[in-house]
Amino acid sequence: MNMSVKIAGVEFKNPVMEASGTFGSGAEYCEFVDLNRLGAVVTKGVANVPWPGNPVPRIAETYGGMLNAIGLQNPGIDVFVKRDIPFLKQYDTRIVVNVCGRTKEDYIEVVERLGDEPVDMLEINISCPNVKEGGIAFGQDPRAVEEITRAVKAHARQPVIMKLSPNVTDITVMAKAAEAGGADALSLINTLTGMKIDIHKRAFALANKTGGLSGPAVKPVAVRMVYQAAQAVKIPIIGMGGIQNGEDALEFILAGATAVAVGTANFHNPYATVETIEGIAAYMEQYGIEEFSSLVGAVGGGPNRR
């Protein structure tokens, strides 16, 4: 059976990666997961300078998921290049670096710094609901999505994945804007803006008041958005949002995703990525499917079917 997929000319041994921010840069999980088994490791968002993140409390549990307002805490590109890239290079897996910024120039600086590094793809986060400037401000305006995509593409050496926000009225408008700007692929969804109140403290559960909702609770929204985006664009889509196992992943794939990412599930089951790979393989075996790629968009159809 062949589980490999190609995204923007880059071959992945299988379609499963972990979602940015839920796996550190791999080091936190290598005790549980053989990183060689993953299609790719997607790093936590990295900026041009260190970001301290938001004040605590910044995570809260919800029904079927969690809220987070980490605020993209990261050590900055200098530490990342010295510490995290050499660590990941020890493994036979693709390296996808998630990039965050407050301004267009911030994104460009990071992307340029990564140009000579052994990185396979860049994932540009224009959709974090927890940072005030930049981030989601780019992800909610189609002109800004197109402009930031074009700017990043002009400076990037590696293929560019634009990570879209679900906090929009029509995801197809954003997907088309990223494609028009030259994106090589899309990833969706990032978290949905939410809020929780601690009734006993009579206070917001998160210091940031709002946070991003993730986990199984968001999966139907995510599958719907992947389906809609796959109808609207020709570039490949990496689907995520609440995936816990192979069956969840297959919903995204059949809807039109070429690959998938496992996020919040890693926090309560560190083996979730490997179990997802095994679950997809078992499904292929059960139905006698030789080529994974034949499943992509098999239900959703649309122009992204290939």
Ligand SMILES: Cc1cc2nc3c(=O)[nH]c(=O)nc-3n(C[C@H](O)[C@H](O)[C@H](O)COP(=O)(O)O)c2cc1C
């Ligand atoms: C604690 C936490 C941190 C995250 N950090 C990032 C990040 O740095 N960059 C990014 O693009 N997405 C980030 N995300 C979003 C996830 O990558 C993913 O898009 C989202 O959580 C939906 O998938 P899931 O339901 O499987 O977690 C983060 C999510 C969580 C829960």
